[in-house]
Amino acid sequence: MVSRVIPVDPFDLVIFGGTGDLARRKILPGLFRRFCAGQMPEEARIIGAARSDMDDAAYRKLIADAIKEFGNGFTFEAATLNAFLERIGYVAVDATGTDGWAELAGRMRDGTVRAFYFSVGPSLFGDLAERLHTHGLATDQSRIVVEKPFGRDLQSARALNATLAEHFREDQIYRIDHYLGKETVQNLMAVRFGNVLFEPLWNAQYVDHIQITVAETVGVGGRGGYYDKSGAMRDMVQNHLMQLLCLIAMEPPSKFEPDEVRDEKLKVIRALEPIEPHHIVRGQYSAGGDQPSYRDHAENPRSNTESFIALRAHISNWRWAGTPFYLRTGKRLKARTSEIAVVFKDAPHSIFGVDAGRHRNVLAIRLQPNEGMTLDVTIKEPGPGGMRLIDVPLDMTFADALGDEAEEVTDAYERLIMDVIRGNQTLFMRGDEVEAAWAWTDPLIEGWKQRGDVPKPYDPGTAGPDDSMMLMHRDGRRWRELKT
Structure with a gap:
């Protein structure tokens, strides 16, 4: 029995909180495994976004180290890792200000799926959603991924849903529960x-x-x-x-x-x-x-x-x-x-x-x-x-x-x-x-x-x-x- 791996369409994936623990332990090692399985198309691009000041090369090194540390014994060749890292970039972005947003917008491509992963605290969800629209990064077909907690009670959950709904339709919002x-x-x-x-x-x-x-x-x-x-x-x-x-x-x-x-x-x-x-x-x-x-x-x-x-x-x-x-x-x-x-x-x-x-x-x-x-x-x-x-x-x-x-x-x-x-x-x-x-x-x-x-x-x-x-x-x- 041979499992079938169906490639996805070309995409631009922006990971806000791209230097954080979740990105290093789970998100990027997982994407690397999908790349090794042949599911990630040649045209795919991944962009880390966070407040830290670093260039593409420094971010790629951070990700390479994370894949080696959190790969759970997954074996790969150096050439394969290098090919994956070529698809990765980094932009320093201020989630509550204006710094970095123009550069991030300049990295986006037309005609590809755009996904924005909010690997940050819920307090920043509204700021990120607003700035994605203000700076023209979000399109009608864009998707956002938000991590739990989705509020701490009914009142805050409703407020969070209302905030996201100001900028994205429900069919564009992906509330992720890894279970x-x-x-x-x-x-x-x-x-x-x-x-x-x-x-x-x-x-x-x-x-x-x-x-x-x-x-x-x-x-x-x-x-x-x-x-x-x-x-x-x-x-x-x-x-x-x-x-x-x-x-x-x-x-x-x-x-x-x-x-x-x-x-x-x-x-x-x-x-x-x-x-x-x-x-x-x-x-x-x-x-x-x-x-x-x-x-x-x-x-x-x-x-x-x-x-x-x-x-x-x-x-x-x-x-x-x-x-x-x-x-x-x-x-x-x-x-x-x-x-x-x-x-x-x-x-x-x-x-x-x-x-x-x-x-x-x-x-x-x-x-x-x-x-x-x-x-x-x-x-x-x-x-x-x-x-x-x-x-x-x-x-x-x-x-x-x-x-x-x-x-x-x-x-x-x-x-x-x-x-x-x-x-x-x-x-x-x-x-x-x-x-x-x-x-x-x-x-x-x-x-x-x-x-x-x-x-x-x-x-x-x-x-x-x-x-x-x-x-x-x-x-x-x-x-x-x-x-x-």
């Missing part, structure tokens, strides 16, 4: 809607519950200042986990087109019931061994910001009535893993006695590490001694199933940036999606403030606070074990 670019996330839609085996079972009649877990072993580290104003609810649940919930729960769209997919996701968000206080657990990691506590990282000894969230959600529609969705995410947990687990109900009648009740079919979709899927099925344990049941996974780990082609599974940023150039918004959030997610999240955060809730402490290297275990145990269920 949606992961290979397994897209395979989730293929499994659901491309196989008659699953879709008839994908409802409350057959599904007992669904677990969505995004666990990290690292703490907030150098992001303590930002994170302390955000917390796990704003940083992870409102966007990443919400998007995964939408994809697992949405109705089949009429076709695989951007607005059709996003319409169905929006219906899920709007069908979410308000969460009762006893159905949500907040936690904050303590110090452990020689590792600092969350409050040490945040440099705030009285911080009540959560580094862990676990909650039980319900969707009020015919497909999912009565089926709980358990979401959890946290820092400094025992394993780094992102997983969606669809836990099916027991067979309505067992001929094997009480032993059968300990076995269930589970479809586990692993987003990281080792992207892939497993389906637990119950079989007879081999050997004599009677009918003893065991669970065996049908495993589709990409590295095993695809062999050498597993190396061709693209990074999320690679795929999403190429989708921007193609003009495909399917894997990007629409403005009304973002606002609906905040409308559901805001009352939870406000409720904590009004009640004076304090996060539960938990030890690093565990599965989170004990109360999160009780959240499941009260329902006669348990979290899946965190595994690397």
Whole structure:
């Protein structure tokens, strides 16, 4: 099996914040991989834009060093890297002033796709959008890419959307969430809607519950200042986990087109019931061994910001009535893993006695590490001694199933940036999606403030606070074990 790489049209991509961490770690190494794969046309040009004063040669060296440092073992020849660097330039630009904009405009070409990646803080989105139009850089076919956070509450999200809408149409705005670019996330839609085996079972009649877990072993580290104003609810649940919930729960769209997919996701968000206080657990990691506590990282000894969230959600529609969705995410947990687990109900009648009740079919979709899927099925344990049941996974780990082609599974940023150039918004959030997610999240955060809730402490290297275990145990269920 040989994967097909379809080149995109010629483009000019301007990366505002082109010297920043995201550009060096993800965006430019990802673009280099697409260049090596033959997806970037000869006429493509990439321009870094930031406040730092440097020329093209200095910027190319910075990017070459970043590709070598953050390439994750990706091998390439020096000549290939040099050919890629020839397509890269740099312009020093003042995002809130006038310096550099005339030079940047002079580098733009007519007749090519123009994309502007806002790899900067949201406070600069409006300034950049305004100056792109003031200096004639934006055309009717231009696209802008904006990074999260998309506001910190419903009011600020609406204001941000309104600011961008002053200068760009909704079909020109690409709100990027790298989780949606992961290979397994897209395979989730293929499994659901491309196989008659699953879709008839994908409802409350057959599904007992669904677990969505995004666990990290690292703490907030150098992001303590930002994170302390955000917390796990704003940083992870409102966007990443919400998007995964939408994809697992949405109705089949009429076709695989951007607005059709996003319409169905929006219906899920709007069908979410308000969460009762006893159905949500907040936690904050303590110090452990020689590792600092969350409050040490945040440099705030009285911080009540959560580094862990676990909650039980319900969707009020015919497909999912009565089926709980358990979401959890946290820092400094025992394993780094992102997983969606669809836990099916027991067979309505067992001929094997009480032993059968300990076995269930589970479809586990692993987003990281080792992207892939497993389906637990119950079989007879081999050997004599009677009918003893065991669970065996049908495993589709990409590295095993695809062999050498597993190396061709693209990074999320690679795929999403190429989708921007193609003009495909399917894997990007629409403005009304973002606002609906905040409308559901805001009352939870406000409720904590009004009640004076304090996060539960938990030890690093565990599965989170004990109360999160009780959240499941009260329902006669348990979290899946965190595994690397």
